[in-house]
Amino acid sequence: MNAVASLGERQRLALQRPDLLREQGFVGGAWVGGATAFDVTNPATGDVLARPARLGRTEAETAVAAAAAALPAWSARPAKARADILKAWHRLILQHAEDLARLMTAEQGKPLAEARGEVAYAAAFLEWFAEEARRVYGVTIPGHMADKRIVVTHEAVGVVGAITPWNFPAAMITRKVGPALAVGCTVVLKPSELTPLSALALAVLAEEAGLPEGVLNIVMGDAPEIGDVLTTDPRVRKFTFTGSTPVGKMLAARCAGTVKRVSLELGGNAPFLVFDDADLDKAVAGAMASKFRNTGQTCVCANRFYVQAGVYDAFAARLAEAAAALNVGDGLSGPTEQGPLIDERAREKVSTHVADALGGGARVLTGGAAMDGPGAFFEPTVLADVGPGALLCREETFGPVAGLVRFETEAEAIALANDTSAGLAAYVFTRDNARVWRVGGALQYGMVGINTGLISTEVAPFGGVKESGLGREGSLYGVRDYVDTKTLCLEVEPE
Ligand code: SIN
Numbered sequence: 001m002n003a004v005a006s007l008g009e010r011q012r013l014a015l016q017r018p019d020l021l022r023e024q025g026f027v028g029g030a031w032v033g034g035a036t037a038f039d040v041t042n043p044a045t046g047d048v049l050a051r052p053a054r055l056g057r058t059e060a061e062t063a064v065a066a067a068a069a070a071l072p073a074w075s076a077r078p079a080k081a082r083a084d085i086l087k088a089w090h091r092l093i094l095q096h097a098e099d100l101a102r103l104m105t106a107e108q109g110k111p112l113a114e115a116r117g118e119v120a121y122a123a124a125f126l127e128w129f130a131e132e133a134r135r136v137y138g139v140t141i142p143g144h145m146a147d148k149r150i151v152v153t154h155e156a157v158g159v160v161g162a163i164t165p166w167n168f169p170a171a172m173i174t175r176k177v178g179p180a181l182a183v184g185c186t187v188v189l190k191p192s193e194l195t196p197l198s199a200l201a202l203a204v205l206a207e208e209a210g211l212p213e214g215v216l217n218i219v220m221g222d223a224p225e226i227g228d229v230l231t232t233d234p235r236v237r238k239f240t241f242t243g244s245t246p247v248g249k250m251l252a253a254r255c256a257g258t259v260k261r262v263s264l265e266l267g268g269n270a271p272f273l274v275f276d277d278a279d280l281d282k283a284v285a286g287a288m289a290s291k292f293r294n295t296g297q298t299c300v301c302a303n304r305f306y307v308q309a310g311v312y313d314a315f316a317a318r319l320a321e322a323a324a325a326l327n328v329g330d331g332l333s334g335p336t337e338q339g340p341l342i343d344e345r346a347r348e349k350v351s352t353h354v355a356d357a358l359g360g361g362a363r364v365l366t367g368g369a370a371m372d373g374p375g376a377f378f379e380p381t382v383l384a385d386v387g388p389g390a391l392l393c394r395e396e397t398f399g400p401v402a403g404l405v406r407f408e409t410e411a412e413a414i415a416l417a418n419d420t421s422a423g424l425a426a427y428v429f430t431r432d433n434a435r436v437w438r439v440g441g442a443l444q445y446g447m448v449g450i451n452t453g454l455i456s457t458e459v460a461p462f463g464g465v466k467e468s469g470l471g472r473e474g475s476l477y478g479v480r481d482y483v484d485t486k487t488l489c490l491e492v493e494p495e
Contacts, residue, residue, distance in 0.1 A: 129181075
């Protein structure tokens with residue numbers, strides 16, 4: 001791996017706006033450097049793409065101070081004024097979508113077509129919450145006494161601390177920052193150190209959209225130090241995190257010290273149920289979309305496949321054929337449909353899960369092995385006859401492996417699907433409407449895809465139950481975690 005940013009890597013990006021690639025943090029409206037830097041590498045080539053400033057506690061505290069200073073004026077603006085800036089930001093993101101997509105592919109590895117999709121998805125949250133900003137309605141409640149009037153309003157919760165993951169370097173930011181800014185909060189954001197470039201490029205465009213200084217701040221580098229500030233500083237009134245369940249639990253525990261509002265979007269272990277009466281074309285297409293999107297690195301990816309005995313062999317053969325046909329490679333070149341895993345550690349986990357399943361008697365229908373080359377590539381894999389106790393079924397694999405388990409009855413499938421501490425997304429394929437309602441209701445999940453493998457959109461609530469998280473992002477529910485409810489109880493003068 002090169003020790004300095006590779007010129008070749010940057011040239012390959014071919015950005016129309018090279019100034020979108022930033023290596024400084026964004027604090028109080030200024031771009032700030034640091035004494036040291038860290039490497040951002042392209043996971044497809046292993047080459048260093050950029051060396052952003054390693055910021056830490058001092059910059060995080062300065063950012064919180066800037067966000068606190070900007071809060072009164074920003075929250076006092078009429079909702080329409082805030083919405084106008086979000087709309088301008090949305091337009092700029094679409095205008096520079098190709099540059100943003102290329103940066104994202106280079107730092108994260110997902111194929112360019114998927115990166116373009118994520119940029120549009122990210123922008124959509126800003127448009128949606130710009131529209132929602134003007135509809136944060138309160139209510140009046142009939143008073144409990146003749147001379148009492150009760151009015152309920154919703155106010156911005158205050159400074160928000162946000163930590164976002166590497167798997168969706170842009171959309172997980174706008175899904176949090178969009179509602180926060182829309183309702184009048186200010187934000188300090190720490191993007192993943194693996195993919196900070198998308199976040200910084202978004203900040204360039206936010207500044208151009210007219211976002212006042214201090215309203216959005218970005219610090220990255222020393223994750224423990226920055227995380228400590230965001231979870232313990234009393235000026236931060238709300239904390240939001242997308243990432244793994246163990247880290248989410250640890251961060252939430254820290255937030256308890258200052259009783260912050262907390263939203264968590266944590267790991268899943270999504271079951272994918274295919275019944276004998278399913279449309280197999282739809283089931284295979286849904287499985288491909290859900291399992292292999294982002295090389296299997298999404299929280300809502302199908303993680304374990306339960307297939308009823310009558311269609312098991314046909315589904316397995318068709319899924320294996322579709323997976324074997326995927327083009328694997330560098331997302332920036334060629335007809336790539338699956339990129340690398342984010343790093344070697346991720347690939348080791350996938351290899352361990354596959355080895356565990358094979359040790360338990362599973363059969364390889366396609367793939368099954370790590371691929372040669374500088375990046376952490378892994379073959380699109382389908383395994384049959386996986387045991388329900390395999391690691392593939394108990395833990396989130398976060399990789400391109402579909403492990404198939406056979407079941408006989410609906411009750412058995414529901415019990416297998418619910419046998420987990422996670423509860424983010426589940427998928428059901430059936431043509432029986434009565435079963436749709438029965439199984440859809442019985443699954444202990446925040447989101448259930450029925451005859452579809454793609455459930456993510458800005459208009460629907462996204463979030464989990466059990467240990468998959470707290471709160472909902474996107475949709476009309478997405479603003480709720482960023483407002484406090486205030487009761488005004490008025491005593492009126494008697495006539
Ligand atoms: C995630 O993996 O955390 C988000 C996936 C999505 O929004 O579809």
